[in-house]
Amino acid sequence: MEISSNGAETQPKFALPVDSEHKATEFRLFSVAAPHMRAFHLSWVSFFACFVSTFAAPPLLPIIRDNLNLTATDIGNAGIASVSGAVFARLAMGTACDLFGPRLASASLILLTAPVVFFTSIASSPVSFLLVRFFTGFSLATFVSTQFWMSSMFSAPVVGTANGVAGGWGNLGGGATQLIMPLVFGLIRDIGAVKFTAWRIAFFIPALFQTLSAFAILLFGQDLPDGNYKRLQKSGDKQKDKFSRVFYHGITNYRGWILALTYGYCFGVELTIDNIIAEYFYDRFNLKLHTAGIIAASFGLANIISRPGGGMLSDAMGKRFGMRGRLWTLWTVQTLGGVFCIILGQVGSLSASVAVMIIFSFFVQAACGLTFGVVPFVSRRSLGVISGMTGGGGNVGAVVTQLIFFKGSRYSKETGITLMGIMIICCSLPLFLIYFPQWGGMFCGPSSDKTATEEDYYMSEWSSNEKDKGLHEASLKFADNSRRERGRSVHSQTLPSNATPPANV
Amino acid sequence: MAAAPRLLLGFLLVLACFSETCFATITFSSLPRTLVVTASHPQRLLKAGEDKITVRWGLNQTLAAGTDSAYKSIKVELCYAPISQVDRAWRKTVDNLSKDKTCQFKIVKGPYTTTNQSSEWTIERDVPTATYFVRAYALDAKDNEVAYGQNTDAKKTTNLFEIQAITGRHVSLDIASVCFSAFSIVALMGFFLAEKRKGIKAQQ
Numbered sequence: 001m002e003i004s005s006n007g008a009e010t011q012p013k014f015a016l017p018v019d020s021e022h023k024a025t026e027f028r029l030f031s032v033a034a035p036h037m038r039a040f041h042l043s044w045v046s047f048f049a050c051f052v053s054t055f056a057a058p059p060l061l062p063i064i065r066d067n068l069n070l071t072a073t074d075i076g077n078a079g080i081a082s083v084s085g086a087v088f089a090r091l092a093m094g095t096a097c098d099l100f101g102p103r104l105a106s107a108s109l110i111l112l113t114a115p116v117v118f119f120t121s122i123a124s125s126p127v128s129f130l131l132v133r134f135f136t137g138f139s140l141a142t143f144v145s146t147q148f149w150m151s152s153m154f155s156a157p158v159v160g161t162a163n164g165v166a167g168g169w170g171n172l173g174g175g176a177t178q179l180i181m182p183l184v185f186g187l188i189r190d191i192g193a194v195k196f197t198a199w200r201i202a203f204f205i206p207a208l209f210q211t212l213s214a215f216a217i218l219l220f221g222q223d224l225p226d227g228n229y230k231r232l233q234k235s236g237d238k239q240k241d242k243f244s245r246v247f248y249h250g251i252t253n254y255r256g257w258i259l260a261l262t263y264g265y266c267f268g269v270e271l272t273i274d275n276i277i278a279e280y281f282y283d284r285f286n287l288k289l290h291t292a293g294i295i296a297a298s299f300g301l302a303n304i305i306s307r308p309g310g311g312m313l314s315d316a317m318g319k320r321f322g323m324r325g326r327l328w329t330l331w332t333v334q335t336l337g338g339v340f341c342i343i344l345g346q347v348g349s350l351s352a353s354v355a356v357m358i359i360f361s362f363f364v365q366a367a368c369g370l371t372f373g374v375v376p377f378v379s380r381r382s383l384g385v386i387s388g389m390t391g392g393g394g395n396v397g398a399v400v401t402q403l404i405f406f407k408g409s410r411y412s413k414e415t416g417i418t419l420m421g422i423m424i425i426c427c428s429l430p431l432f433l434i435y436f437p438q439w440g441g442m443f444c445g446p447s448s449d450k451t452a453t454e455e456d457y458y459m460s461e462w463s464s465n466e467k468d469k470g471l472h473e474a475s476l477k478f479a480d481n482s483r484r485e486r487g488r489s490v491h492s493q494t495l496p497s498n499a500t501p502p503a504n505v
Numbered sequence: 506m507a508a509a510p511r512l513l514l515g516f517l518l519v520l521a522c523f524s525e526t527c528f529a530t531i532t533f534s535s536l537p538r539t540l541v542v543t544a545s546h547p548q549r550l551l552k553a554g555e556d557k558i559t560v561r562w563g564l565n566q567t568l569a570a571g572t573d574s575a576y577k578s579i580k581v582e583l584c585y586a587p588i589s590q591v592d593r594a595w596r597k598t599v600d601n602l603s604k605d606k607t608c609q610f611k612i613v614k615g616p617y618t619t620t621n622q623s624s625e626w627t628i629e630r631d632v633p634t635a636t637y638f639v640r641a642y643a644l645d646a647k648d649n650e651v652a653y654g655q656n657t658d659a660k661k662t663t664n665l666f667e668i669q670a671i672t673g674r675h676v677s678l679d680i681a682s683v684c685f686s687a688f689s690i691v692a693l694m695g696f697f698l699a700e701k702r703k704g705i706k707a708q709q
Contacts, residue, residue: 111690194631196672197674
């Protein structure tokens with residue numbers, strides 16, 4: 001049977017070097033080796049497809065609003081609905097990942113929301129339009145399964161990078177769709193369809209893409225480096241956990257709530273901008289809709305390097321300075337994002353606006369990547385619930401921000417953007433309150449208490465009954481692997497004690 | 506010495522006058538209403554793609570002769586009535602004609618003649634559901650608007666008509682949507698069954 005040992009080991013059956021949990025310790029972008037890199041490519045492509053579907057309507061709105069007789073209020077409500085569906089879906093997805101594994105959870109959600117995208121073709125009124133946008137938005141919960149899957153496949157040195165690239169390249173879909181949908185629509189219309197039919201046919205493309213990506217996940221993906229949940233549970237290698245315990249340990253961890261709030265002011269801001277920026281440039285600078293669409297797309301397209309960059313920065317800071325470095329970098333980058341948001345609302349010329357917007361996009365998207373460099377360490381047992389809370393918090397931020405600043409004509413768009421920047425800065429301050437006894441927080445160092453070790457922190461999620469049954473083994477391995485979050489100078493002094501008991505004896 | 510600044514001033518004045526003519530913004534409120542336009546249609550609620558509107562336009566005969574000396578061509582357009590512009594900024598009426606979005610569909614464009622003219626227009630299939638009126642602009646040789654006429658009053662409340670757009674839906678599209686959706690759900694259930702069977706096998 002399996003014999004675990006300390007330190008990195010290269011099993012002949014894995015293409016990448018792995019740690020004791022068989023998570024990869026390296027991230028090789030251009031490999032599709034099973035199971036690690038294959039999982040990466042499957043998860044980012046399917047998440048990309050969901051983003052394309054969710055934001056497929058905005059670029060075609062000039063046609064849809066005439067076909068369905070929409071008013072500006074209808075359009076605004078549909079926009080809010082498109083991001084509000086995912087709030088609870090993300091939390092539910094987090095729990096589902098903990099219980100059933102990311103492969104089944106994400107593929108199920110994608111295949112259940114694909115019909116809604118197909119039904120967009122037969123929408124015929126403002127109400128049906130709002131409903132399809134609302135239910136399509138549920139598919140954005142695949143973000144949580146993406147991050148969960150990456151956190152299950154990749155080890156601490158590269159988990160920030162893996163999460164950042166998967167999340168960033170998925171978010172790319174929001175920008176790519178602003179270019180894809182008008183193109184597909186144009187092609188169909190040139191073939192001979194009437195405008196009001198051409199946009200309906202165009203929606204089949206994102207729907208089919210979504211369905212095919214779900215099939216790929218089911219056929220080629222697996223939950224953990226060692227296999228799928230169901231098989232591992234049946235053969236006894238993975239313990240089936242209880243929903244109530246998983247959920248409880250997730251929602252009682254205050255760090256999850258703080259990260260949910262702060263994520264609302266980097267990712268939530270990103271979603272808000274996706275919904276309003278084309279109109280902003282179109283109205284303020286009198287651009288053509290086509291040009292405004294390209295500028296809007298470039299905001300989302302910056303994700304190709306900005307979010308991964310944030311993840312890589314988190315890993316680099318974590319390597320040198322440990323968890324404290326990750327937290328400080330997150331706060332700094334997100335606050336700077338707020339500063340540039342304030343500036344964006346103030347500049348009056350087109351070229352300055354585009355330049356500031358691009359700088360702003362880098363900071364705000366990097367902050368998203370940095371957030372998910374911290375999330376994998378908040379909980380091991382309830383990783384899914386914490387990921388879901390943080391992800392859901394992102395969407396709540398989008399809903400709240402759009403409701404306060406961008407609904408109706410209370411504030412002009414530029415004032416709304418400036419006020420949003422101020423809110424980003426204020427809502428990033430709670431990061432100061434995050435504290436890990438074994439690693440410290442932004443202002444305080446690690447506790448000198450003897451009971452403040454990685455094992456104590458992660459074992460606190462298991463009752464003594466559960467420990468007797470041996471349910472906590474995976475968390476113990478993770479605790480050992482996470483010791484590098486103490487930072488380089490401390491890590492070299494404290495040699496890892498042999499806290500991992502021999503398994504399966 | 507005194508001549509130079511005066512020349513410069515004169516040059517600048519001339520330049521200013523030219524720029525006025527070249528880049529003058531034409532406002533709707535500056536146009537005289539000299540044309541008489543009527544639109545007739547079989548019933549008040551019309552269907553896009555099927556029904557026809559007959560538009561007649563001509564110079565108001567009570568005006569002095571020579572009013573239309575600058576008119577070279579006519580442009581007749583379908584325009585949104587105020588009720589269809591509410592909460593829809595993309596159909597907004599703005600005085601500056603280059604930014605005005607009231608009239609978005611061209612009915613007919615042709616040379617101007619002193620006799621009254623008419624045209625029968627089949628409503629195109631991309632016209633949205635809304636309430637409309639008809640407006641004609643008289644254009645000069647440079648294609649600038651110099652006069653107008655419309656079939657409704659100044660407040661745009663009389664003689665309005667409604668057009669019902671096509672839905673754009675087709676039975677084949679509906680069937681395709683339902684089939685593909687059903688396929689997704691059935692495929693998901695199929696995968697679940699296969700997983701369950703694999704799980705039982707692993708246990709054995």
